[in-house]
Amino acid sequence: xxxxxxxxxxxxxxxxxxxxxxxxxxxxxxxxxxxxxxxxxxxxxxxxxxxxxxxxxxxxxxxxxxxxxxxxxxxxxxxxxxxxxxxxxxxxxxxxxxxxxxxxxxxxxxxxxxxxxxxxxxxxxxxxxxxxxxxxxxxxxxxxxxxxxxxxxxxxxxxxxxxxxxxxxxxxxxxxxxxxxxxxxxxxxxxxxxxxxxxxxxxxxxxxxxxxxxxxxxxxxxxxxxxxxxxxxxxxxxxxxxxxxxxxxxxxxxxxxxxx
Amino acid sequence: xxxxxxxxxxxxxxxxxxxxxxxxxxxxxxxxxxxxxxxxxxxxxxxxxxxxxxxxxxxxxxxxxxxxxxxxxxxxxxxxxxxxxxxxxxxxxxxxxxxxxxxxxxxxxxxxxxxxxxxxxxxxxxxxxxxxxxxxxxxxxxxxxxxxxxxxxxxxxxxxxxxxxxxxxxxxxxxxxxxxxxxxxxxxxxxxxxxxxxxxxxxxxxxxxxxxxxxxxxxxxxxxxxxxxxxxxxxxxxxxxxxxxxxxxxxxxxxxxxxxxxxxxxxxxxxxxxxxxxxxxxxxxxxxxxxxxxxxxxxxxxxxxxxxxxxxxxxxxxxxxxxxxxxxxx
Numbered sequence: 001x002x003x004x005x006x007x008x009x010x011x012x013x014x015x016x017x018x019x020x021x022x023x024x025x026x027x028x029x030x031x032x033x034x035x036x037x038x039x040x041x042x043x044x045x046x047x048x049x050x051x052x053x054x055x056x057x058x059x060x061x062x063x064x065x066x067x068x069x070x071x072x073x074x075x076x077x078x079x080x081x082x083x084x085x086x087x088x089x090x091x092x093x094x095x096x097x098x099x100x101x102x103x104x105x106x107x108x109x110x111x112x113x114x115x116x117x118x119x120x121x122x123x124x125x126x127x128x129x130x131x132x133x134x135x136x137x138x139x140x141x142x143x144x145x146x147x148x149x150x151x152x153x154x155x156x157x158x159x160x161x162x163x164x165x166x167x168x169x170x171x172x173x174x175x176x177x178x179x180x181x182x183x184x185x186x187x188x189x190x191x192x193x194x195x196x197x198x199x200x201x202x203x204x205x206x207x208x209x210x211x212x213x214x215x216x217x218x219x220x221x222x223x224x225x226x227x228x229x230x231x232x233x234x235x236x237x238x239x240x241x242x243x244x245x246x247x248x249x250x251x252x253x254x255x256x257x258x259x260x
Numbered sequence: 261x262x263x264x265x266x267x268x269x270x271x272x273x274x275x276x277x278x279x280x281x282x283x284x285x286x287x288x289x290x291x292x293x294x295x296x297x298x299x300x301x302x303x304x305x306x307x308x309x310x311x312x313x314x315x316x317x318x319x320x321x322x323x324x325x326x327x328x329x330x331x332x333x334x335x336x337x338x339x340x341x342x343x344x345x346x347x348x349x350x351x352x353x354x355x356x357x358x359x360x361x362x363x364x365x366x367x368x369x370x371x372x373x374x375x376x377x378x379x380x381x382x383x384x385x386x387x388x389x390x391x392x393x394x395x396x397x398x399x400x401x402x403x404x405x406x407x408x409x410x411x412x413x414x415x416x417x418x419x420x421x422x423x424x425x426x427x428x429x430x431x432x433x434x435x436x437x438x439x440x441x442x443x444x445x446x447x448x449x450x451x452x453x454x455x456x457x458x459x460x461x462x463x464x465x466x467x468x469x470x471x472x473x474x475x476x477x478x479x480x481x482x483x484x485x486x487x488x489x490x491x492x493x494x495x496x497x498x499x500x501x502x503x504x505x506x507x508x509x510x511x512x513x514x515x516x517x518x519x520x521x522x523x524x525x526x527x528x529x530x531x532x533x534x535x536x537x538x539x540x541x542x543x544x545x546x547x548x549x550x551x552x553x554x555x556x557x558x559x560x561x562x563x564x565x566x567x568x569x570x571x572x573x574x575x576x577x578x579x580x581x582x583x584x585x586x587x588x589x590x
Contacts, residue, residue, distance in 0.1 A: 006367045013364030017350065017357075024352045024393075095348035099409075102312050103365045104337035110365075258315045 018117025085163020
């Protein structure tokens with residue numbers, strides 16, 4: 001009992017630190033919140049007016065903008081959690097990592113704390129977009145928003161985990177930045193965020209189905225706009241497996257982490 | 261039987277082909293301030309990193325507070341406080357938040373933690389800065405916060421890696437006073453590294469001189485200095501002198517040329533040796549341009565043992581980058 005309490009206390013302290021750091025860097029906090037809003041407004045409005053002439057409503061049973069909102073929420077969750085992983089590199093460069101390494105705390109607690117903190121900040125952004133999407137489309141099934149947030153957390157854990165893994169492996173800010181465009185962009189576009197699974201060529205569909213973002217987007221669409229291609233059961237299972245795998249790999253890598 | 265807080269036996273550390281530690285051994289007694297004195301790149305930080313469980317040794321053994329650093333790292337971690345050479349505070353948190361986070365990671369209870377933070381901030385005289393962001397503090401203040409943080413969880417042993425590097429003289433004296441107080445009043449065992457000989461002389465009960473990954477001497481500052489004899493006479497001649505003539509001096513321990521016209525003569529008692537030197541020079545018609553004498557310092561001990569200056573900075577490119585980084589952070 002005591003050890004569980006101790007672990008939770010470490011996890012929450014580290015998570016709180018990640019959240020504080022996020023908000024202390026004001027410019028970054030504001031820009032990461034504005035970014036998805038810009039995506040939604042510019043991209044969504046642009047596309048949905050272009051596609052208005054197309055029989056979208058007949059194909060999807062919903063407007064393109066409503067179709068896009070859950071996808072943008074997932075994209076934001078994944079991308080900003082992933083980007084938060086870079087803080088491992090900062091901590092190494094500015095020394096704080098050593099403070100953690102000499103502490104008697106379990107490495108798993110430290111990593112889980114970091115991921116929870118990173119996911120929490122992303123969750124704030126995702127909530128803003130969901131509310132904005134609701135206002136813009138007037139269409140989302142808002143009763144399911146709390147449940148949708150649960151899936152947001154899952155894809156956030158996957159994103160933060162992957163970002164942390166890469167940060168632990170590359171150890172340099174420049175390499176991390178270079179990898180971001182090679183990982184985040186394809187993952188966002190090789191998914192069902194922008195287009196429905198149904199009409200993809202087979203090879204593209206296979207790649208898409210290997211991408212965890214596809215499952216969170218499907219779950220969110222099911223919950224928010226009642227549009228399902230895979231189903232909540234499979235979505236939940238795949239996301240949970242991915243989340244556990246990411247946390248495990250992170251922990252293993254972090255246990256091996258040293259300095260210099 | 262002497263009670264040892266740290267036992268190091270034949271510790272070796274290799275980084276690829278580079279051998280950072282070539283099998284060092286030393287013991288630190290409970291309650292003393294022990295200093296590792298040596299130039300940059302001697303292996304001081306590597307030793308601290310191994311003893312604080314941050315890196316693993318290639319071979320050899322280290323027992324800290326009764327536990328093996330490789331086999332029981334978590335038990336060691338609970339007993340030690342560490343101030344690393346580079347700042348390891350979270351610059352974007354306040355002083356109080358940094359200490360709070362530390363206490364939580366070390367599983368201190370909230371009530372105890374609040375009390376300890378107050379006590380430690382009072383100790384390092386930074387109570388008025390509790391709510392300031394760390395990045396807004398001066399280098400000396402950051403160091404003091406780090407000391408407060410390292411002591412927060414009541415460690416038995418405190419490790420200080422170059423505790424006053426890059427600090428102004430006033431901050432340095434302040435930190436020296438805290439370190440002495442920790443030994444005298446709190447009975448904490450302290451292992452510190454430094455390349456400042458004044459620091460080693462001022463603070464340490466015992467010193468190990470480390471150079472190129474090896475310990476070349478160990479003892480109290482006094483005993484180390486007395487290995488050189490008590491005093492050193494420096495002479496600068498007008499012309500290059502025949503050094504042989506000084507071998508006839510009474511009580512002469514060693515004669516070392518520093519440059520063509522400069523020589524260092526180590527004697528038992530300089531006040532008595534000086535008239536003799538003048539007499540000899542007069543006899544052989546050698547002209548003296550300057551003469552001075554002093555008691556040996558740890559720097560002299562270092563030169564005697566290694567043939568190099570302690571203070572000379574054999575800076576590699578990497579050290580240079582680090583210094584720039586330090587300046588930015590401090």
